[in-house]
Amino acid sequence: MDLALNETQSLIRKKARDFATRVLAPQAAEIDATERFPGEILRSLAELGLMAINVASDFGGTGADAISSSLAIQEIARACASTSVMMSVTNMVGETIARFGTDAQRRHHCPRLASGRHGVGSFALSEPEAGSDAGAMRTTARRDGGEWLLDGAKQWITGGRYADVLLVWARTAPIDSGTRGISCFLVEAGTQGLTIGRSEDKLGIRGSDTVSLRFDQCRIPNHALLGEENGGFKIAMMALDGGRVGISSQCIGIARAALAESIAYARERRAFGVPIANHQAIRGKLADMQTLLDAARVLTMRAAWRKDRNESFSLDASMAKLFASEAAVRICNDAVQIHGGHGYSRELPTERHLRDARVTTIYEGTSEIQRLVIARHILD
Numbered sequence: 001m002d003l004a005l006n007e008t009q010s011l012i013r014k015k016a017r018d019f020a021t022r023v024l025a026p027q028a029a030e031i032d033a034t035e036r037f038p039g040e041i042l043r044s045l046a047e048l049g050l051m052a053i054n055v056a057s058d059f060g061g062t063g064a065d066a067i068s069s070s071l072a073i074q075e076i077a078r079a080c081a082s083t084s085v086m087m088s089v090t091n092m093v094g095e096t097i098a099r100f101g102t103d104a105q106r107r108h109h110c111p112r113l114a115s116g117r118h119g120v121g122s123f124a125l126s127e128p129e130a131g132s133d134a135g136a137m138r139t140t141a142r143r144d145g146g147e148w149l150l151d152g153a154k155q156w157i158t159g160g161r162y163a164d165v166l167l168v169w170a171r172t173a174p175i176d177s178g179t180r181g182i183s184c185f186l187v188e189a190g191t192q193g194l195t196i197g198r199s200e201d202k203l204g205i206r207g208s209d210t211v212s213l214r215f216d217q218c219r220i221p222n223h224a225l226l227g228e229e230n231g232g233f234k235i236a237m238m239a240l241d242g243g244r245v246g247i248s249s250q251c252i253g254i255a256r257a258a259l260a261e262s263i264a265y266a267r268e269r270r271a272f273g274v275p276i277a278n279h280q281a282i283r284g285k286l287a288d289m290q291t292l293l294d295a296a297r298v299l300t301m302r303a304a305w306r307k308d309r310n311e312s313f314s315l316d317a318s319m320a321k322l323f324a325s326e327a328a329v330r331i332c333n334d335a336v337q338i339h340g341g342h343g344y345s346r347e348l349p350t351e352r353h354l355r356d357a358r359v360t361t362i363y364e365g366t367s368e369i370q371r372l373v374i375a376r377h378i379l380d
Contacts, residue, residue: 001302003301003305005071008064009067009068009071012049012064012071012072013075015049015050015072016048016074016075019044019075020075020078023044027041028083031207032207033206033346035206037162037207037208038086038207039162041080044116045087045116050062050076050087051114052090052095052113053072054068054094054095054098055095055113056098059106060110060113061098061110066245067301067304069091069304070245070249070300071249072087073249073250074250076253077250078253078256079253079257081250081254081356081357082207082208084250084253085205086120086159088246089159089246090113090120092239092242092243093120094110095239096226096235097186100226100227101186101226109165113165119163119165120162120164121166121167122166122167123157123167124157124166124169125154126155127139127153127154127155132366132369134179137170137182138171139152139168139171139215140170141171141172141183146222147221147222148220150185150218150220151215152170153212153213153215154213155212156210156363157211157212158210158363159209160196161196161199161211162209164188165186168184168185168187168213169185169232169236172229172230179233182236183226183228183229184225184231184232184236185224185226187220191220193218193219194213194214196213197214203359204356204358205355205356242307242317244318245320247324248296248317248320248321248325250360251325251360252300254328254332254353254360255293255296257349258332259290259293261335261348261349261353262335262350265338266282266286266338282338285334286338289330292331295323299323299324300320302316303317303319303320314377315374315377318374318377321364321365321370322370325367328357329357329358329360332356332357335354336354
């Protein structure tokens with residue numbers, strides 16, 4: 001595996017890093033405290049080509065690769081995790097449409113997502129009673145003449161209130177067909193019969209709006225079907241593999257910020273007459289934090305590298321997501337401990353990093369699901 005960056009990858013990382021440092025970091029605390037959806041920031045990211053990184057230029061994207069996307073998400077997450085998750089999901093939605101959509105679907109939706117002027121992309125798979133178990137999905141889609149009628153509910157939908165297009169999974173065959181009877185649809189904002197529920201009051205990632213959705217006789221055209229009828233589960237799993245690389249990248253960014261702040265604080269804070277960085281207990285924590293961070297980075301870059309080579313990367317994505325998310329929680333927890341009482345106070349960003357990191361072990365597939373995926377791969 002060669003992880004030396006090419007010119008495009010270096011340029012994208014630099015653009016994301018400069019923007020994160022100059023524009024995003026100064027606003028991150030306010031975005032979190034007020035739960036402000038950073039629409040203008042996402043539009044600026046689109047102008048930099050960072051909202052459709054893996055989408056071909058023919059469809060409005062940057063035409064770069066998975067490593068470039070990972071590097072950009074890491075830099076944005078280092079400044080603001082809320083912004084990074086909406087960037088990651090929008091990139092995932094655009095890439096999914098570009099991969100599985102018809103030419104007409106690609107030409108309509110991908111440039112709109114890439115421009116950032118119409119809204120974000122949302123991924124609507126989870127339901128109130130069907131999170132990890134997609135086969136238990138209850139949302140249905142049935143043909144009605146030349147159209148489809150959607151009925152059901154979705155939950156925990158990132159950016160749903162501000163979405164230009166939602167990827168919505170629904171059952172198009174009897175429930176006993178399990179995952180073999182699920183299809184994927186493109187549902188545009190403002191479609192009659194689509195109701196956006198309340199925004200969730202979350203522990204972290206508070207600037208990323210998370211909502212429930214309701215479909216009541218929601219009528220969509222026949223051409224809104226993405227891919228083949230009853231072939232939606234495969235689309236979801238392939239999209240989630242790429243999405244897990246994105247969330248792993250987010251974890252790296254959050255953890256990098258927590259570690260950098262801990263190193264700076266340990267050098268400045270004095271106890272027993274010396275900087276606390278001189279104490280063995282603190283040095284041990286910092287050493288473990290750095291080791292965890294580097295291991296998470298290598299796993300994530302390996303998954304992105306294999307994706308770029310069109311190799312199977314599902315196992316790599318699950319291992320990266322499992323390790324990076326749990327490492328980020330540990331790193332951020334240790335950062336709070338190093339900062340002591342200051343780390344527990346909102347006067348410093350340390351506590352925000354811990355709150356933001358916690359959900360990464362849950363969304364895009366829980367740690368428990370990642371372990372099942374990994375075990376299946378190694379046993380089969």
